[in-house]
Amino acid sequence: MKPINHDGQRRRLLQAALATGALAGFESLLPAYAGSPQRERRHLDATAAQVPGGPPRDVTMDFDIRRENIAIAGDEASAITINRTTPGPIVELWQGHNARLRIHNHLDESTSIHWHGILLPFQMDGVPGVAFPGIDPGDSFEVNFPVRQAGTYWYHSHSGLQEQVGQTGPLVVHSAEDDGINADREYVLVLNDWTFEDPHRLAARLKKMGDYYNFSERTVGDLVDDVEQAGLAATMRDRMGWGNMRMSPRDIADVTGHTYSYLMNGVHPDANWTGLFEPGERIRLRVINASAMTYFNVRLPGLTMTVVAADGKEVQPVETDEFQIGVAETYDVVVQPQADQAYTVMAESMDRSGYARGTLAPRAGMAAPVPALREQPQRTMVDMGMDMDMDMDSMDMAAGDSGMADERHEMGGANRSAKMSGMTHGEAEMAHGTGAMMEKAGPVVARHGPDHHGIGNVSVASVERYRLAERGTGLEDVNHRVLTYSQLQNVQRTQDRREPSRTIEIHLTGNMDRYIFSFDGVKYSQSTPIEFPYGERIRLVMVNDTMMEHPIHLHGMFMELENKQGDRLPFKHTISVLPASRVSLLVTADEPGRWAFHCHLLYHMKMGMFRVVRVSDQSGNGNV
Numbered sequence: 001m002k003p004i005n006h007d008g009q010r011r012r013l014l015q016a017a018l019a020t021g022a023l024a025g026f027e028s029l030l031p032a033y034a035g036s037p038q039r040e041r042r043h044l045d046a047t048a049a050q051v052p053g054g055p056p057r058d059v060t061m062d063f064d065i066r067r068e069n070i071a072i073a074g075d076e077a078s079a080i081t082i083n084r085t086t087p088g089p090i091v092e093l094w095q096g097h098n099a100r101l102r103i104h105n106h107l108d109e110s111t112s113i114h115w116h117g118i119l120l121p122f123q124m125d126g127v128p129g130v131a132f133p134g135i136d137p138g139d140s141f142e143v144n145f146p147v148r149q150a151g152t153y154w155y156h157s158h159s160g161l162q163e164q165v166g167q168t169g170p171l172v173v174h175s176a177e178d179d180g181i182n183a184d185r186e187y188v189l190v191l192n193d194w195t196f197e198d199p200h201r202l203a204a205r206l207k208k209m210g211d212y213y214n215f216s217e218r219t220v221g222d223l224v225d226d227v228e229q230a231g232l233a234a235t236m237r238d239r240m241g242w243g244n245m246r247m248s249p250r251d252i253a254d255v256t257g258h259t260y261s262y263l264m265n266g267v268h269p270d271a272n273w274t275g276l277f278e279p280g281e282r283i284r285l286r287v288i289n290a291s292a293m294t295y296f297n298v299r300l301p302g303l304t305m306t307v308v309a310a311d312g313k314e315v316q317p318v319e320t321d322e323f324q325i326g327v328a329e330t331y332d333v334v335v336q337p338q339a340d341q342a343y344t345v346m347a348e349s350m351d352r353s354g355y356a357r358g359t360l361a362p363r364a365g366m367a368a369p370v371p372a373l374r375e376q377p378q379r380t381m382v383d384m385g386m387d388m389d390m391d392m393d394s395m396d397m398a399a400g401d402s403g404m405a406d407e408r409h410e411m412g413g414a415n416r417s418a419k420m421s422g423m424t425h426g427e428a429e430m431a432h433g434t435g436a437m438m439e440k441a442g443p444v445v446a447r448h449g450p451d452h453h454g455i456g457n458v459s460v461a462s463v464e465r466y467r468l469a470e471r472g473t474g475l476e477d478v479n480h481r482v483l484t485y486s487q488l489q490n491v492q493r494t495q496d497r498r499e500p501s502r503t504i505e506i507h508l509t510g511n512m513d514r515y516i517f518s519f520d521g522v523k524y525s526q527s528t529p530i531e532f533p534y535g536e537r538i539r540l541v542m543v544n545d546t547m548m549e550h551p552i553h554l555h556g557m558f559m560e561l562e563n564k565q566g567d568r569l570p571f572k573h574t575i576s577v578l579p580a581s582r583v584s585l586l587v588t589a590d591e592p593g594r595w596a597f598h599c600h601l602l603y604h605m606k607m608g609m610f611r612v613v614r615v616s617d618q619s620g621n622g623n624v
Contacts, residue, residue: 049090049265049275051172051186051286056094059101063088063113065167066106072166073194073261073268079166080107080157087190087266087290088155088169095150095176101143103135110134110159112141114555114596115171116328117153117312117573120145122593125555127158130596130612134159150175151312152286152330154190161199161292163602168192168290173312181308181334183284187275191325191347191356193260193291203603206254207515213256249379251512251548252473254603255293257354262294264347264356272367273358275345282336283360284308285345289325292602295350295549295576297324297475298331300343300360301371305333307483313558313571316489323483324350324472326551326576328600331483335360342366350473352376377474382465383547383579442467442581460545464582468563473549473578486563488570494560496588497567500539504530508544508552508577508599508609516607517546517599523608530597532589532615540585544577550604551576554613556595559585574600592617 063082070079070086082088093099105111112134114126124143128134135141150173157167170188195202205213267273277283285305289296299305299322307318309332317334325331337343342361349355352373359367442465469486470476510517519527532538540559544550553574560569562584569586577583592615599609 049170049187049189049273051090051188052092053174053186054092056097056174056176058098059091059093061091061099061101063101063103064106065103065111065113067108070166072266073196073263074270075196077194077196080111080162081166082169085266086166086168087192088167090188091155091169091171093147093171093173095147095173097147099143099145099147102140103143104140105135105137108137110136111162111167112157112159113143113155113167114158115143115153115155116553117151117330118171118173119148119556119591122556122591122595125593125595127555127596130594147173149173149312150179151309151314152188152288152332153312154288154290154328154330156290158596161203161602161606164195164199164202164292166194170286170288170290172286179314181284181332182282183334184281185275185277186284186286188265188286188288189345189347189358190265190288190290191294191296192263192266193255193294193349194263195255195259195261197259199292202255202259203606206603207607211251211512213254213258214251249383250376251379252351252377253294253349253353254548254601256351257349260294260349260354262291262296262347262349262354262356264345264358267358269355269357269370274364274366275358275360276364277337277360277362279338279340279362280336282334285333285335286330287325287333288330289327291327293327295324295326295472295551296347296356297322297350297472298345298347299323300335300345301368303335303337303343303360305335307488308332308334310488310570311558311573314491315570316491316568318483318487319481320483320487321480322475322478324475324576326549326574326600327602328551328553328574329576342368344368344370346371348373350377352474374474374478377476379473379547379579442470463580464543465580467578467581468561468583470578472576485561485570486565488561488563489565490560490568490570492568494567494569496537496586498537500586501533501536503539503541505541505543506530506611508542508546508550510546510604510609512546512548515603517604517609519609519611524610525608527611529594529612529614532587532613534589534592534616536589538587538589540587541582542575542577542585543582544579547579549576549578550609551600552598553600554587554595554597556591556593556613556615557587557589559587561585589615591615 066081066084067078068081068084069076070081072079072086079086103113110128112126112128120143122131124145125131153171153173155169155171156163168190170190172188261268265273287298305320307315307320307323309315311330323331337360340362342359345358345360347356352375355373357370469484471482471484475482507520509519509521542552551574558571558573559575561572561575562569575583575585595613595615597611597613598605
């Protein structure tokens with residue numbers, strides 16, 4: 001039995017008191033924070049999310065890193081703050097000008113700041129043990145570089161688990177040219193997951209029991225329902241399949257709302273962060289997923305979003321109603337509310353265990369209805385990396401005279417595969433007789449054997465699929481538009497049109513039962529650098545042999561996602577690789593140095609899903 005989370009119970013009681021009007025006055029706009037209202041008001045003011053703008057200029061800015069008690073998420077906690085806030089202040093830079101950023105460590109431990117997505121010399125990238133030694137207690141470190149790009153980015157600690165306890169912040173770079181977006185207002189929306197647990201204790205719990213925070217596992221009642229729908233043999237086969245994979249179809253998120261509070265700009269949902277507008281204005285929302293472990297589904301009921309940038313880079317505008325944002329990704333969207341009313345900004349965790357929420361409104365104090373959490377999604381046979389056709393053939397052979405072969409014949413087409421994979425009845429019906437399940441899953445691009453896998457991997461996907469045209473987990477069947485990677489198209493033509501000189505294939509591997517994650521089954525401590533010869537055009541292929549998403553981040557260089565957009569491939573610094581999928585990206589190795597390459601799920605990175613990409617210097621001697 002898992003222990004009761006008393007902190008979580010306390011927060012829920014406080015939130016219930018707020019919801020029933022038990023708190024009045026200023027507190028009626030805020031959760032029941034420890035400390036004075038004046039203290040909380042100061043914290044909210046300090047994390048103001050409107051992007052000021054102004055004339056282009058060089059920027060000098062100081063970052064004071066401290067450990068202090070703050071009011072956050074309905075309680076008081078010890079956090080690592082930047083200039084006394086979390087998230088830290090907006091860093092505004094201007095393309096074509098210079099940035100001088102000075103970090104002062106007031107902690108009793110080493111620290112760092114990584115400028116996520118920013119192009120700069122590798123010695124300033126902020127990764128201890130890779131780019132520099134780290135910043136010792138009492139020391140300072142200065143980053144000084146010309147700003148070569150524009151867009152929405154962020155910054156965070158790359159030391160230990162400091163990112164989990166508040167050391168993150170937004171970074172906006174204004175374009176040197178008119179980007180054509182013509183926004184009347186701009187807000188950053190920083191999404192975080194906050195826990196009152198010590199993150200090292202949280203990591204230890206995951207190491208002992210990978211599903212420690214998952215309270216939605218299948219029950220005996222689910223078993224009975226599945227037997228009634230699919231039959232005993234199919235249900236037992238499904239259970240054995242998941243057991244062999246050391247996974248559950250309800251393993252959507254490693255860390256859930258059981259311990260996490262989900263915050264928008266550092267504010268609890270009940271506090272209702274609010275961005276003001278005048279009806280008819282074009283509002284640019286710079287959405288940053290600065291969480292440690294949480295994917296979010298973002299929507300504004302009643303408003304169409306136009307996606308204009310991904311990971312800081314402009315894309316051809318795409319109208320949509322919802323998008324899934326992986327950890328460390330950023331999306332810029334434009335909305336244009338016409339009515340004199342409030343609109344909810346809903347950021348629902350992918351596993352539906354909680355949400356961050358804010359409001360766009362003409363006046364302070366307004367609110368709109370908050371959508372109910374939707375039903376938790378489930379993993380499927382596709383996520384398992386199963387070859388549906390081959391699997392069905394083997395099932396026929398195993399069925400023999402039991403009547404299962406007749407049942408398979410009666411089920412028909414894609415519905416057969418759906419039912420045998422343990423999918424829900426609704427999904428099976430949708431796929432019936434149309435081949436929709438196979439099309440929805442994406443074509444099989446490779447069948448795979450056991451190469452590229454070390455001891456740190458529990459399974460190998462039988463097939464690898466192209467899944468860039470698929471909606472994110474849990475959004476497959478919503479009745480509105482959802483952004484997919486396949487829709488992203490660069491506003492500029494590909495500059496480097498050379499054929500790749502080499503292909504590097506990397507497998508994302510892990511064992512959820514033992515909570516081990518790695519590349520090619522090898523932990524970082526046992527790995528060697530991935531070599532990118534300077535100046536070469538590299539095709540980087542990633543194959544996800546696990547049954548969960550991994551947001552993979554390459555420092556120092558942008559990757560061009562091969563998403564069938566011809567010579568308009570979009571740039572990405574972080575790519576969410578779906579389970580049992582194969583993605584291909586192009587990289588021009590023109591940034592000499594040692595660059596981190598890792599999963600941006602914080603606890604996966606710390607458990608070993610981390611490597612170094614080494615780009616030899618321009619002389620080609622590889623001495624970086």
